[in-house]
Amino acid sequence: MKYNWQQNDWLQFSYNLGDFSELLERLNTLPHHLAGILRALPEDVATETTVDFLVSEAIKTSEIEGEYLSREDVRSSICANLGIFNDSYIAGDPRAKGIADLMTSVRTTFAQPLSEQMLFDWHTQLMLGVSHINKGKWRSNPEPMRVISGPIGKWKTHFEAPPSIRVPDEMQSFIDWFNQTAPGGSREIKSAAVRAAIAHLHFESIHPFEDGNGRIGRALAEKVLFQGFGAPILVSLSQTIEAGKKDYYSALKSAQTANEITSWIGYFLETVFKAHQQAEQRIDFVIRKTHYLDKYRDSLSERQLKVIMRIMQEGPEGFTGGMTAKKYCSLTSVSKATATRDLQQLENIGALKKLGQGRTTSYVLPWL
Numbered sequence: 001m002k003y004n005w006q007q008n009d010w011l012q013f014s015y016n017l018g019d020f021s022e023l024l025e026r027l028n029t030l031p032h033h034l035a036g037i038l039r040a041l042p043e044d045v046a047t048e049t050t051v052d053f054l055v056s057e058a059i060k061t062s063e064i065e066g067e068y069l070s071r072e073d074v075r076s077s078i079c080a081n082l083g084i085f086n087d088s089y090i091a092g093d094p095r096a097k098g099i100a101d102l103m104t105s106v107r108t109t110f111a112q113p114l115s116e117q118m119l120f121d122w123h124t125q126l127m128l129g130v131s132h133i134n135k136g137k138w139r140s141n142p143e144p145m146r147v148i149s150g151p152i153g154k155w156k157t158h159f160e161a162p163p164s165i166r167v168p169d170e171m172q173s174f175i176d177w178f179n180q181t182a183p184g185g186s187r188e189i190k191s192a193a194v195r196a197a198i199a200h201l202h203f204e205s206i207h208p209f210e211d212g213n214g215r216i217g218r219a220l221a222e223k224v225l226f227q228g229f230g231a232p233i234l235v236s237l238s239q240t241i242e243a244g245k246k247d248y249y250s251a252l253k254s255a256q257t258a259n260e261i262t263s264w265i266g267y268f269l270e271t272v273f274k275a276h277q278q279a280e281q282r283i284d285f286v287i288r289k290t291h292y293l294d295k296y297r298d299s300l301s302e303r304q305l306k307v308i309m310r311i312m313q314e315g316p317e318g319f320t321g322g323m324t325a326k327k328y329c330s331l332t333s334v335s336k337a338t339a340t341r342d343l344q345q346l347e348n349i350g351a352l353k354k355l356g357q358g359r360t361t362s363y364v365l366p367w368l
Helices: 018-040 043-064 071-082 094-108 116-126 164-180 192-206 213-229 237-243 245-255 262-299 302-312 325-332 336-348
Strands: 146-149 156-160 353-355 362-364
Touching (some): 018 192, 018 213, 043 237, 043 262, 094 116, 094 213, 116 164, 116 213, 156 245, 164 192, 192 213, 192 262, 213 237, 237 245, 245 262, 262 302, 302 325, 302 336, 336 362
Antiparallel strands (some): 146 156
C-alpha cells in the first residue's frame, strides 16, 4: 500500500463539499455566537472562562499522546503567561509549563504568518524538560518515522512518514501553502474549518519532528480557526478529539492512504462543530460555577470548599461516579463518619444533590 505522500497527486488534495453545505453554514455562525456570549460576561467571569478553556485544551492535547499533567501546574503556568492572576503557586512540572507556553503562544501570535522559526519555537516550548529529543529541529534520523501500536515485537504500523531527508522541502511547501491559503492570501480557502482539516492532515502526514507532532498539528488547526475568525476563539479541538480518540485515529489513517479527502473533511467539520457545542456548554458551566461560589462559598468549611473545587475541575461533564464518602475521605483525610456528615450538610443547604441510596449513594452539583 502506498501512503498519500508516495502518490503522484500528493499535495493536490481534492474534496467535495456538496454534502456539507448546511454544516459549513452553521460553522460560519457559531464562533460569532460564542464570542457574543463571552462579551456579555462580566470581565472576571470572561477571564475565568478563557483560563478554563486553555487549561482544558493543554491537558487534553497531552492526554491524547498518553501524557497526564497536573491541572494545578498547567493552570499556574497559563495564568503566569497571561498575567491575569497573582498566583503564588509555581508549576513544578516543566512539561506543564511547556504545553502552557505553546497554548498561550498560539493565541497571542495567531495572526502572524507561519514560519519555520515559529514551528521550531513551538517545538522547543513543548519539549521543555525532555532531554532525549532534538528540540526545535526537523527530524534527521535516517530510520523510518512510523506511527505504530502494539507490544514490542508485535508492532502494527499505521503510517510511515516521508524520510527525514525530504522533511525540509516538505515543510517549506507546507508553510507556503499555509500562508497562501490564509485570509487574504493568494490561494485563500474561505472556510476556516476546511482549511484547518487540510492543514492538520498535511502536517501530520509529514510528521516533521521526532516527537510532539500531534500536539503541534492540533495547535496549527486552532491557529487556522483563529485566523478565520480574526480572533482567538474559545474552542478546544483536543477535548473533542480525546473523547473520540479511536475515531480520530481511524479517520486520520484512512485519509493518509489517498489524496481525495472528502471523508476526512467531513470528519473534521463534525469535530469542529462538536467542539463549538462543547464550548457553549463549558461557558455555561463557568457561569453556573461563578454564581454557585457567590452563593455558597461563605457557607462552606475549608475542606468542603476543597472538595467542591475538585468536583468543579471536571467541568460540565461532572465528577465520574459522583462524589462519595470514600472519595471525600481520600481528598480530605477525614474519617468516613465526618465525610458522610459533611456531604449530608452540603445536601441540606442545596450545595450538592444526592443520588442513590445506601452503598450507591453519591453526590453531584445541584444542576447536573
